[in-house]
Amino acid sequence: MGSIDSLCQRLSTYLEPDQVDTVRRSYYYAEQAHTGQFRSSGEPYVTHPLSVAEILCDMHMDSESLVAAMLHDVIEDTPINKAAIEQQFGATVADLVDGVSKLARIKFTSREEKEAENFRKMTLAMAKDIRVILVKLADRVHNMRTLGALRLDKKQRIAKQTQEIYAPIAARLGMNDMRIELENLGFHATYPMRASFLESALKSAREKKLNQIINTQNALEERLAREGIIAQVSIRYKHLFSVYQKMRFEKKRFKELIDVQAFQIVVGSVDACYRALGALHNLYKPVTGEFRDFIAIPKANGYQSLHTKLVGLQGSSIDIQIRTHDMNAMANRGIAAHWLYHSSKEGEDNFGGHNRAKKWVKGLLEIQQQAGDSLEFIENAKMDLFPDEIYVFTPKGKIIELPNKATAVDFAYAVHTDIGNHCIACRVNDRIYNLSSPLQSGQRVSIITSSQPQPHPSWLNFVVTGKARSAIRHYLKSERQHQAIDLGKKLLNQALKVHQSSIETLSEAQQQFLLQHYRFEQLEQLWEDIGMGNRSAFGVSQFLFPDQPASLEGFTMPAALVVDSANKIVHFARCCRPIPGDTIAAHCSAGKGIVVHQESCRNLNDIRSHHPENLSPALWAADISGEFLVGLKIDVKSERGVIASIATRISEKGASIEQIHVTNRDAKHASIDLTAAVSDRIHLANVMRFIRVLPTVVRIQRTRSG
Ligand code: MN
Numbered sequence: 001m002g003s004i005d006s007l008c009q010r011l012s013t014y015l016e017p018d019q020v021d022t023v024r025r026s027y028y029y030a031e032q033a034h035t036g037q038f039r040s041s042g043e044p045y046v047t048h049p050l051s052v053a054e055i056l057c058d059m060h061m062d063s064e065s066l067v068a069a070m071l072h073d074v075i076e077d078t079p080i081n082k083a084a085i086e087q088q089f090g091a092t093v094a095d096l097v098d099g100v101s102k103l104a105r106i107k108f109t110s111r112e113e114k115e116a117e118n119f120r121k122m123t124l125a126m127a128k129d130i131r132v133i134l135v136k137l138a139d140r141v142h143n144m145r146t147l148g149a150l151r152l153d154k155k156q157r158i159a160k161q162t163q164e165i166y167a168p169i170a171a172r173l174g175m176n177d178m179r180i181e182l183e184n185l186g187f188h189a190t191y192p193m194r195a196s197f198l199e200s201a202l203k204s205a206r207e208k209k210l211n212q213i214i215n216t217q218n219a220l221e222e223r224l225a226r227e228g229i230i231a232q233v234s235i236r237y238k239h240l241f242s243v244y245q246k247m248r249f250e251k252k253r254f255k256e257l258i259d260v261q262a263f264q265i266v267v268g269s270v271d272a273c274y275r276a277l278g279a280l281h282n283l284y285k286p287v288t289g290e291f292r293d294f295i296a297i298p299k300a301n302g303y304q305s306l307h308t309k310l311v312g313l314q315g316s317s318i319d320i321q322i323r324t325h326d327m328n329a330m331a332n333r334g335i336a337a338h339w340l341y342h343s344s345k346e347g348e349d350n351f352g353g354h355n356r357a358k359k360w361v362k363g364l365l366e367i368q369q370q371a372g373d374s375l376e377f378i379e380n381a382k383m384d385l386f387p388d389e390i391y392v393f394t395p396k397g398k399i400i401e402l403p404n405k406a407t408a409v410d411f412a413y414a415v416h417t418d419i420g421n422h423c424i425a426c427r428v429n430d431r432i433y434n435l436s437s438p439l440q441s442g443q444r445v446s447i448i449t450s451s452q453p454q455p456h457p458s459w460l461n462f463v464v465t466g467k468a469r470s471a472i473r474h475y476l477k478s479e480r481q482h483q484a485i486d487l488g489k490k491l492l493n494q495a496l497k498v499h500q501s502s503i504e505t506l507s508e509a510q511q512q513f514l515l516q517h518y519r520f521e522q523l524e525q526l527w528e529d530i531g532m533g534n535r536s537a538f539g540v541s542q543f544l545f546p547d548q549p550a551s552l553e554g555f556t557m558p559a560a561l562v563v564d565s566a567n568k569i570v571h572f573a574r575c576c577r578p579i580p581g582d583t584i585a586a587h588c589s590a591g592k593g594i595v596v597h598q599e600s601c602r603n604l605n606d607i608r609s610h611h612p613e614n615l616s617p618a619l620w621a622a623d624i625s626g627e628f629l630v631g632l633k634i635d636v637k638s639e640r641g642v643i644a645s646i647a648t649r650i651s652e653k654g655a656s657i658e659q660i661h662v663t664n665r666d667a668k669h670a671s672i673d674l675t676a677a678v679s680d681r682i683h684l685a686n687v688m689r690f691i692r693v694l695p696t697v698v699r700i701q702r703t704r705s706g
Pocket of ligand 1: 048072
């Protein structure tokens with residue numbers, strides 16, 4: 001392991017001196033913060049962040065990433081917080097460290113492949129800056145390299161997570177070298193015996209063939225040199241873990257897996273690639289149909305190379321890949337290659353690597369959209385740079401995918417329609433959270449339900465998923481329907497009573513008669529129609545019993561309609577604004593449905609004389625609760641602050657003002673019209689009494705109808 005001095009020396013080959021100084025300063029900061037902490041190997045803890053920074057230095061990452069690497073465990077493991085880091089090293093570094101810490105906090109528990117997939121997506125979605133992922137991957141590489149001192153079960157747990165989460169993420173970001181290292185280290189930790197047995201078997205089998213391979217390598221090199229092409233020729237084998245997987249899952253035989261995967265030829269320019277190809281096709285005969293030009297037509301993940309297959313000596317086949325240094329870096333390092341060759345001080349290109357990586361993914365996205373080809377890699381790289389989904393946990397650790405800006409109500413419906421319908425509140429990471437506030441990736445959400453379903457129409461204003469929206473609509477509609485049917489039956493029974501009849505005692509013939517006449521398929525539809533106020537119950541009863549004209553005169557109907565808090569088909573008349581405690585009557589009218597008035601409301605007089613059958617007495621449910629609007633008219637002496645003092649008094653009594661309108665009557669007097677929300681008549685009386693005692697108030701009264 002190196003020291004901070006040797007790291008800084010290496011950094012100075014590609015970073016500015018002041019940037020190197022900042023990295024050095026962050027090392028001392030971390031050293032102090034982790035004082036007294038040790039790794040399980042016994043070394044001081046700071047050796048770990050230093051090694052992570054070294055890995056990022058190999059990748060030529062920028063100074064902010066390196067500083068973040070030095071500090072990556074400080075928030076989690078020491079008393080230092082994000083704000084302190086921001087003060088010392090700036091907001092970008094603080095965000096990076098915070099991002100890495102957040103990833104450390106989410107726990108992966110499930111064993112299912114689908115969950116692992118969601119977890120990978122969530123990891124990507126949580127990191128707003130791709131560098132968070134790169135620091136996290138470097139952290140994981142170092143932890144995997146130094147698993148040795150840990151207990152076996154702990155080793156295996158970390159290794160499994162590496163195999164399931166981090167190696168695939170590296171693969172998706174095109175970071176092949178890192179993926180291979182993580183997979184091989186993971187394999188060694190999970191199955192130490194199998195891994196070392198297979199490794200040594202491969203080594204000796206490959207060594208036996210080494211002479212022949214080196215001969216081929218030499219032949220390739222000589223021919224390229226003769227053509228004046230400067231090239232590096234290297235040998236690539238399948239890596240240990242992929243050999244194991246191919247034997248295990250593809251039932252391939254060991255013999256098939258020991259061969260060279262490809263000879264890789266790296267040259268200086270695109271032009272040299274094609275010249276090298278020509279030279280080698282001249283050396284050995286190419287296999288027809290095996291040549292692929294991924295330089296002219298890159299793979300959807302940006303991979304570029306020329307591929308060909310040659311027939312070597314004794315008929316052996318030789319796989320060849322030819323590419324430039326840049327293409328090689330892309331193939332091995334993927335997204336991290338964008339930091340490799342360009343430092344921000346060079347020339348016209350002022351982007352940092354992060355921006356270049358962003359641009360690159362964006363470019364790939366455009367290619368992908370044009371080609372209509374959906375590639376996993378891009379899909380997931382996109383997630384990080386253009387997040388449009390969030391991932392949250394259920395209390396049991398299941399991961400739910402939701403669109404951006406989704407709320408707890410969306411979450412509840414995503415889990416189950418019943419949970420959505422019964423949801424009344426929620427907790428996020430164990431704290432009460434607003435049902436209408438957007439959730440964020442990584443949060444753990446638990447829904448608090450009630451025994452009674454309570455979807456509220458206002459939910460439609462903030463839910464974003466189609467599932468929640470349609471479930472809420474469906475619930476509200478069927479609830480209204482239910483209430484309308486109930487009410488219709490009550491109203492009709494009340495009208496039928498005059499004829500000593502009732503819905504329950506209607507004969508089969510009478511029922512058919514009704515269905516035919518009103519053209520409904522089911523009687524419930526008729527009850528609903530009555531309940532909605534589209535048809536009068538009196539009219540229906542008259543139709544059934546035309547020979548017994550009922551006199552409404554002198555007949556007092558029992559209070560049929562009970563107005564309760566849950567009732568959503570009843571409206572309150574604006575003219576007289578009834579509140580609980582008032583004597584009320586219900587008016588059923590086509591189109592408007594059921595409207596509740598004060599019984600004394602002037603607007604009922606006309607209805608009483610012309611359409612008494614449309615009126616029904618009504619009662620308030622005993623347990624009614626909620627807020628009801630009421631009109632107040634207050635005459636006051638015009639004085640500074642009079643409105644404020646009235647408003648204060650109203651809210652001190654627990655009522656709220658919905659509307660207020662002031663008219664000046666003369667220089668000394670004004671009149672205030674306001675609408676307040678109260679719970680009932682007693683509440684209103686308290687409010688009015690409280691206002692009346694103000695010396696500036698001349699008169700206060702409840703607004704009469706009209
Ligand atoms: Mn760490």
